[in-house]
Amino acid sequence: xxxxVVGWVSAAVQRNLTTPRRLRSRVHDRGRLRHRRLIxxxxxxxxxxxxxxxxxxxxxxxxxxxxxxxxxxxxxxxGSTYLTDVDYDPxxxxxxxxxxxxxxxxxxxxxxxxxxTHVLLGxxxxxxxxxxxxxxxxxxxxxxxxxxxxYGWGGLPTRCRRCARFPRH
Numbered sequence: 001x002x003x004x005v006v007g008w009v010s011a012a013v014q015r016n017l018t019t020p021r022r023l024r025s026r027v028h029d030r031g032r033l034r035h036r037r038l039i040x041x042x043x044x045x046x047x048x049x050x051x052x053x054x055x056x057x058x059x060x061x062x063x064x065x066x067x068x069x070x071x072x073x074x075x076x077x078x079g080s081t082y083l084t085d086v087d088y089d090p091x092x093x094x095x096x097x098x099x100x101x102x103x104x105x106x107x108x109x110x111x112x113x114x115x116x117t118h119v120l121l122g123x124x125x126x127x128x129x130x131x132x133x134x135x136x137x138x139x140x141x142x143x144x145x146x147x148x149x150x151y152g153w154g155g156l157p158t159r160c161r162r163c164a165r166f167p168r169h
Contacts, residue, residue, distance in 0.1 A: 005035050006053045009042040013051070020047035049073025054099045054130045055085060058140075062133065065160035066141035069153060071095065079121045082114040088144075091151040094118055095144065096127045138163035 012018050020043045027039055042056065050056045050073060063071065063086075071086035077094065086095040096111070115125045124147065128140055138160065145157035 010052050013046040052099050054097045054133050057133045058097055061137035062141045067158035091148050092123045093147050094123050094125045098129045
């Protein structure tokens, strides 16, 4: 199903088992391939740095669906030693996405240290979980857009097909 395809494509690239370029080539080499359009779209998503099903859902259902500026993925903000999921440079906003198996124990403390480091560098982190991305992408988009506008983004978010059904609070 779709979730399995998303998981396999993102895991293959994230674990360095292959590259988006190689995957794209293999897809084009095959005459028939189930889920061809989905796989090609996913390859494009992982090619811009979305590394997990949660990050792919964020890219499509939050950022693209609501016309937010394109964030830089898997980058180190200037002065930081930590990679971030989404960096909205030149705005001082970072978005961190915790997957289904969110960090616990030492990983949770590493997340706190990373967030604290970024605050000390003048960058704000918004952190969302897998359930937020799946159940509340529209609310997330409006929160992120609100901060981007406060920090000088000249654009406006757009209403996607999902949030068009619900009034904005």
